[in-house]
Amino acid sequence: MRSHRTPRRRTRTRTGVVRAAAFAGAAVLLSGCASYGVSPGADGDSGTVTYWLWESAQLPAYQQCAEDFQAQHPDIDIKIEQFGWDDYWRKLFTGFISDSAPDVFADHTSRYGEFADRGLIVPIDEQVEEAGIDLSQYVAGTTDLWIGPDGKRYGLPKDFDTIGLFYNREMAEEAGVSAEQMAGLTWNPTDGGSYEQVIARLTVDENGVRGDEPGFDKSRVKTYGLGLGSAGAPFGQVEWSYLAMTTGWWYMDEQAWGTRFNYDDPRFQQTISWWRGLIDKGYMPPLAFTEGGSPDQQMQAGRYAIVSEGSWQTANYGALEGVELALAPTPIGPSGKRAAMQNSLADSISASSEVKGAAWEWVRYLASEDCQSVVADAGVVMPAIASTVEASKASLGKTGFDITAFTDQIDAGSTFPYPAILHAAEVQATTTTGLENVMSFNTDVSSLTQMNERVNALFE
Amino acid sequence: MAIATRAARLRTSSTGEPLRPDANGSPRERLTALAFIAPALLGFAVFYFWPTLRGFYFSFTEYDVFNAPVWVGLDNYRAVLEDAVFWNSMKVTVLYVVINIGTQTVLALLLAVLLHRLTRSVLVRSVIVLPYLISNVVVALVFYWMLDAQIGIANQFLGWLGVDPVAFFGDQNWAIPTIALVNTWRHLGYTALLLFAGMLMIPGTVYEAGRVDGASEWQMFWRITLPLLRPVLALVLVITVIGSFQAFDTVAVTTSGGPAEASNVIQYYIFDLAFQRYQFGYASAVSVVLFLILTIVAFFQLRLMRADQSDMA
Structure with a gap:
């Protein structure tokens, strides 16, 4: 259930328990007051x-x-x-x-x-x-x-x-991944760098074969190297922004309150392409698996080895019983620096x-x-x-x-600010559909260009 | 007092025709009737009629609640016709209704027949309505967790049977069937009970006659139960179909219309437009379209099933 995740910095407006079910009759039944x-x-x-x-x-x-x-x-x-x-x-x-x-x-x-x-x-x-x-x-x-x-x-x-990587310490030790390695991960959108190698290493199928070993069965994965919470619309705050931003990409034409968006930029689309590729390789669960238990529950159940999460989840992850977790910074990208949304x-x-x-x-x-x-x-x-x-x-x-x-x-000054925008709910709706379609392999990554046009149209 | 007058008039009626309530009545009687209806009428006017009128008005405006509505004529309706999300929502909703009503009606009929022909146990009857007594939100959440692709208990069982995990709520092809069947589970007993009550009105002598003529249970179901149940069945169908079109809470607490709008039923879309995107004018227009569709559906259902006539002579 979503509200259990206390998604306090999340932009997703998708709901948890809806007491507003009383609203069900919705707009037709809206009785307003006379003054505005x-x-x-x-x-x-x-x-x-x-x-x-x-x-x-x-x-x-x-x-x-x-x-x-x-x-x-x-x-x-x-x-x-x-x-x-x-x-x-x-x-x-x-x-x-x-x-x-x-x-x-x-x-x-x-x-x-x-x-x-x-x-x-x-x-x-x-x-x-x-x-x-x-x-x-x-x-x-x-x-x-x-x-x-x-x-x-x-x-x-x-x-x-800000954002960091919570990972399962025991799984990392078993796989021979040290804390130093986790603290010094590198990433690029082409081959994923050492970040992808570690994700592959931490992925284990039901026969105990690791993601980077021959004979790995991606259709029967027991533990996914990298967890997935959602497609991350509109800003991928904890999902993909820490990667995209190391390529020099930025969401829009302004630091904040922009009106032209950059979801059509190749740097962004390459990032999403790599990220989506993890699903194809069996290192990250399909988007369909994100309906149900939340990433922290999956983490507790040993289904995920790493999840990218916000610092506001620290106490929550620290309280998970039965698993021993550790924290690492986000990987260093093509810019030579890390990046994390602040x-x-x-x-x-x-x-x-x-x-x-x-x-x-x-x-x-x-x-x-x-x-x-x-x-x-x-x-x-x-x-x-x-x-x-x-x-x-x-x-x-x-x-x-x-x-x-x-x-x-x-x-280190490697954080970037939350991209504040107007029409946030509309952008949310448009990008949710666009990104979910891409992440469920319904559409090609290049369809994000059309999504970008639709987002831009909201500001015209 | 009014009752006494009415009784007096009944007695003095000399014609042989069945007595019908006098449509005109005395002014005093009308006043009494009005007094009895007033509380319900007031509630209806304040909470249904007036908001509905305002909804119709808003559907011709651009309105975000905080600023006065701006009249835009038929623009919203034109936009609805071109809105791909709206048409997808209609498609999704119809699929939901077909699966939900299809399974629910057939299973409820079966259950009602079993109740009617096999047992009259009050305990069994009570157990059957139990799911209906649980809040929709609770039912939805419990299924949401049980059917999780990775840590849900249902997939644990499937795993033992050698079946790959199914993302019941997350898979675009599964989301609507899953939600529809969850609601079938919840409403099945209640619907069965309504049909069972209808069956109780069928005189036992008809079945006795059938048995004397050597009819099997199967034949009696098709030749006696179903035809004589028709008016009740029609009513139940109208109510459940309308209720089914209004599916909202299960979607709201589980998939929120996702993934990629695969479960974006029309009521959820309206809710999203109005309460999350502040487009009350446009949301009202979508609501009005839904209202018109439901009216037409209900009209044809009642007509086709001749709900106002009974075959019981």
Whole structure:
């Protein structure tokens, strides 16, 4: 089940448990209110501030932050509510429509553009300047993610994440793959480099024959060298972006908010071609196998030896019983460098909030060292303030993983920002079909060129 | 009070014709009737009729909920006709309905006959409706895990039989049959119970007569049960076909319409358009098209099966 994966940075809008089944009658039954747009709210400085977040694992840390905050601001009450990822965005959506949205909510790079575009959240440039907040205290790259399509700032970063490779340590040892080897993998779209060799080596069929040995039966694979979670539409955040980006490719004509896309670029298509080739070789499961158990469950069952995953999954993978996992950085590509997508969450203020003054105080506190060091100690995610990252390394290190695999890429400057775009849901729908068709071998990789045209058409 | 008046009038009726409720009634009676209907009528008006009207209106607009709808005339309907995803969804939905209704009706009939002719045990009847008592979402998720290609229990069994793993939900050819059969499993008992109730209305004397004439169970099923059950069967079919066209939750919690739109049933497509892509105007147009299709289907079903007539003289 998808929601079990807590796909907090995922852009996929495909659903988990849908309480919105009540929506089934859907649009025909939609009963609306007579007025359109959201109420303008007010700037109240005291009262109750409602705060929403989607990750249950982070709830205790933010509860702590709220208590500390309330001790400093006795006239402000923080009311925290938590909903799972899928429910979260739907509830937020209906909240906006019915003027019952939370005053402050944890926001995602893939979503806030639409909210800003529709005037549902407010920019905070003035407040940031007035309060004299030092933007350089945050981990490089995190603050810019929150500059919206109109050039205004819509959030202060509260944490950040990147991508790494979780692998089964015992399987690697059995196959004679050392931790040093895993840390020094190379990749290219032609022969896959040492990354493909290791994936082949870790693939084992039901007779115990390895993927790189003669007699390997690709139709009866017991353990796939590389796991697969989805076709990775639209950005392949954990699926293929760490490969594509080492070829010098970029999604679109701009760093963010672009309108012309590059899914027709040969560098991208070669990457997907190599990636898809792993299925053909029997080193990665067919796309059809991704319906059902999630990658972490398959990992636990010993079906996958390596999966590329986000740092936000560290605690989850660390808690898997019965398997001993380790963490490696993503491979070095043709550029001579590694690459990993870096994303950051921030808290946004609803335009309809009646207490925007108090809401800003809370947002400011969430983005402060006081709160972020609490988050660091909780050991679930890495907070965005650079000075707290060391504490976070220690607490996340308790999971048994060496999380320098994530943080080294930030220090080395080999990360790239999450590509924020408008029309995200439309792009998602178009690319999901396009990429799933390619990954299920319905269409050729070159069909991604037509997909690119369809995506571009959304922006015309 | 009103009942007493009605009773008085019934008594004084002197013609020999069957008495029919007086369509005009006294103003007082109409008021009473209205009072009884009012709660249901209000609910219908507020939650069905008004939203339906608005839905029709939205279908002629471009509307994202946050900004006022913009009238676009028939543009949405023109777009529906050219929308490959819509036609794929219709195809997928029809395939789903055919498999779901086909298997469900045949099996439910069989089950109902067994209930009717073999046992009258209340326990058996209760057990048969059990799947229907479980929430759709729970059923869908349990099957989703059981039928996983790599770690699902179903493929474990298949493996022992020497069959290669089947990606029941993930394979494009399997996704819709799987989802349809999961829902058949859930609705089978309920449908069987409805048909069984219909069979109970067939007089036992007909079967006795059949047995005296030397008819076999097989002959009695085709010559007695099925023809006399027809009005009930027609009703059950209309209800289940409409329900089947509205398949949504199983898809939503498992495949989300994938892989590559292989299970993108029409209701899921509408949901996706409206609630995930904010295209309420276009989603309304698709809904209206679906509404029209369902109306036509129901009309022909009722006509062809002469649901308003019974062969029981």
